[in-house]
Amino acid sequence: MSMRKGEMTRAAILDVALELASRDGLEGLTIGLLADRMNMSKSGVFAHFGSREDLQIEVLRLYHGRFEQEVFFPSIKEARGLPRLEAMFNRWLKRVSVEIASGCIYISGAVEYDDRPGPIREALVAMVRAWQEALVRGAQQAIDCGDLKPGTDARQLVYEMYGLVLAVHHDARFLRLPGTVERAHRGFARLIEDYRNPNSKQCSQPEASALK
Amino acid sequence: MSMRKGEMTRAAILDVALELASRDGLEGLTIGLLADRMNMSKSGVFAHFGSREDLQIEVLRLYHGRFEQEVFFPSIKEARGLPRLEAMFNRWLKRVSVEIASGCIYISGAVEYDDRPGPIREALVAMVRAWQEALVRGAQQAIDCGDLKPGTDARQLVYEMYGLVLAVHHDARFLRLPGTVERAHRGFARLIEDYRNPNSKQCSQPEASALK
């Protein structure tokens, strides 16, 4: 069950690498700086990964796993429909608001790899697409069960949700404006108010369907 | 009136530098690559600027000037109120939609310099803040003159407009999804519909107040 020593070192390196990549971007992650932080030689760090690219992809996988644990998995435990969609948005926003201090790899990576082909871009695109598709499914279920107006465009709704979260990162982390998380919440509330079904049959009853 | 030869060379270098910085980011702009593109030696390029940082700031100023020419100045010729605010958004969106191919320095720079202190960050923040403040003034005028509901939060409106534009860049340039510009337009239309004053006195009459 317990890790071998080599595995522990590798995990410790990845942990620091994720920290550095969050701050400086995946492309700013260098083996030299990583070795310095670990008090190891460059080749000592390098030996745990086949190449710098492999290291970057491992960092990305670690990030993706944590995102799923914190945002995706808890959300799909909520009742289908609006409660689940709101849980997805709220947990996502909560995570990004914490990342104002450290940086969000999905958002910085989108800019770093928008014109840089290769395996890292492909892995990153697949992860972000998967999250958007999960949001689209969540929105579509909220429409299908009658929480949101019939005829609502699920992808348009997700597009606007994504914009609200991108704006948090931009205004808070770059411009350092206050109150951006609150603005995103207000934007989402207005969005849901717009698309809410006035004669909802309340197919989703969070109290009733929660696992208790 | 005419440029000296040195000034022409300098302008030609800056033009190519802006092209490279749009694609690879300001931080990805290197003197070596720039010299290569210009068929000049590194030191030949270098001699036109005191340092790499000065070159980057000059590129930023060039970009800023073009943004003002294309987006800001034509918009403030429109009548105060909703017409002007709509012109600002539409011209801005038009420019970003063209930049899907080349990259937008305001947006990529926001990620590159969110945690990198120095004169480049300061210059970039000042420019983006200035544009947001211009948008806030435009929104506030639309509220004050009665085009938008009294009590509308101008900064909240601008926050959501900014998110719509950031999402164009993200979804079109990074994810390469189709139809994103149309989604931004629809999002803005819904936004204005929400905040529009139902009993507007039409203080702004574009036909009457246009300069003719």
Next chain:
DNA sequence: CCTACCGATCGGTAGG
């Protein structure tokens, strides 16, 4: 996991 390297590239300088 280390030392000791490699070639390439970085920003920048000297001297013309």
Next chain:
DNA sequence: CCTACCGATCGGTAGG
């Protein structure tokens, strides 16, 4: 505007 450099740093390798 050039050639010819500088020290620093990059990813990566050899050999142990």
